[in-house]
Amino acid sequence: xxxxxxRVENKIIxxxxxxxxxxxxxxxxxxxxxxxxxxxxxxxxxGEAAAARIAAEGGKAHFILADVTSETACANLMxxxxxxxxxxxxxVNNAGWYPRATLEETTTExxxxxxxxxxxxxxxxxxxxxxxLRAAGGGSIVNVGxxxxxxxxxxxxxxxxxxxxxxxxxxxxxxxLAPDRIRVNYLIPGWVLTEGEIALHAxxxxxxxxxxxxGQGLALGRHQTPExxxxxxxxxxxxxxxxxxxxxxxxxxxxxxxxxxxxxxxxG
Ligand SMILES: NC(=O)c1ccc[n+]([C@@H]2O[C@H](COP(=O)([O-])OP(=O)(O)OC[C@H]3O[C@@H](n4cnc5c(N)ncnc54)[C@H](O)[C@@H]3O)[C@@H](O)[C@H]2O)c1
Numbered sequence: 212x213x214x215x216x217x218r219v220e221n222k223i224i225x226x227x228x229x230x231x232x233x234x235x236x237x238x239x240x241x242x243x244x245x246x247x248x249x250x251x252x253x254x255x256x257x258g259e260a261a262a263a264r265i266a267a268e269g270g271k272a273h274f275i276l277a278d279v280t281s282e283t284a285c286a287n288l289m290x291x292x293x294x295x296x297x298x299x300x301x302x303v304n305n306a307g308w309y310p311r312a313t314l315e316e317t318t319t320e321x322x323x324x325x326x327x328x329x330x331x332x333x334x335x336x337x338x339x340x341x342x343x344l345r346a347a348g349g350g351s352i353v354n355v356g357x358x359x360x361x362x363x364x365x366x367x368x369x370x371x372x373x374x375x376x377x378x379x380x381x382x383x384x385x386x387x388l389a390p391d392r393i394r395v396n397y398l399i400p401g402w403v404l405t406e407g408e409i410a411l412h413a414x415x416x417x418x419x420x421x422x423x424x425x426g427q428g429l430a431l432g433r434h435q436t437p438e439x440x441x442x443x444x445x446x447x448x449x450x451x452x453x454x455x456x457x458x459x460x461x462x463x464x465x466x467x468x469x470x471x472x473x474x475x476x477x478x479g
Contacts, residue, residue, distance in 0.1 A: 233405060306328065311367050326376075351395075402435060
């Protein structure tokens with residue numbers, strides 16, 4: 212049998228929103244597979260603890276504080292990473308926020324907040340990472356999208372617009388950056404009971420128990436996990452996906468193939 216090399220050995224990869232949830236799982240798995248991971252988040256103490264945990268497990272991890280809604284913070288994140296490690300090979304645009312609101316409930320301020328985190332943030336990160344990916348001779352960007360980017364939910368008006376916009380930006384950049392050997396893909400995590408997801412539902416009076424029950428009705432019989440998404444991100448960031456760009460990798464266990472149950476607490 213041939214021996215297997217770590218799948219992203221020696222790659223320098225930035226993950227935003229990596230203090231918890233899907234971002235942390237991506238950072239942890241990428242480090243397990245040989246990458247040096249720069250974890251970034253708006254929450255310093257939790258972000259530093261996340262990087263320290265990966266380092267304690269034997270991974271190469273480093274934390275840089277950045278609010279993705281800030282242009283200067285995103286520029287600093289990418290420039291500091293490149294200065295410290297000499298280059299950037301990959302980026303996971305994961306930081307996101309998904310409170311629900313109908314059209315009537317969506318104020319201008321709320322719209323701006325949602326669009327800023329979920330769309331402006333990935334735009335800034337792409338803008339400031341791409342010169343470094345180009346200088347490295349190519350690379351891979353994974354935009355963490357949502358089922359709401361391709362499928363309608365009436366109470367996620369701003370979020371759906373942001374994630375739909377992110378899909379469009381993914382495709383535009385995939386075409387524009389292909390000559391530079393920079394691949395850009397869109398990952399859909401399905402329905403994952405992360406800290407953020409549980410907290411948002413708790414605010415709306417939906418218990419963890421009710422959420423867990425909802426998972427039993429999903430096509431493959433359970434909720435998706437942060438690791439389910441991390442495996443997909445790992446693939447897209449590895450050279451195994453060298454010919455994969457501009458695509459949607461949907462880890463939703465067939466969620467987009469099923470009718471949405473009225474009243475289901477699904478966010479996606
Ligand atoms: N959980 C799900 O079911 C689900 C489904 C589809 C898509 N997603 C997407 O997956 C991504 C991660 O979701 P999650 O469930 O792990 O969320 P989460 O809330 O558990 O974690 C999100 C992380 O992003 C950070 N963050 C928030 N705003 C930020 C900002 N302005 N700058 C930097 N960091 C910021 C938070 O501090 C947190 O650590 C998001 O893009 C979300 O839209 C999640």
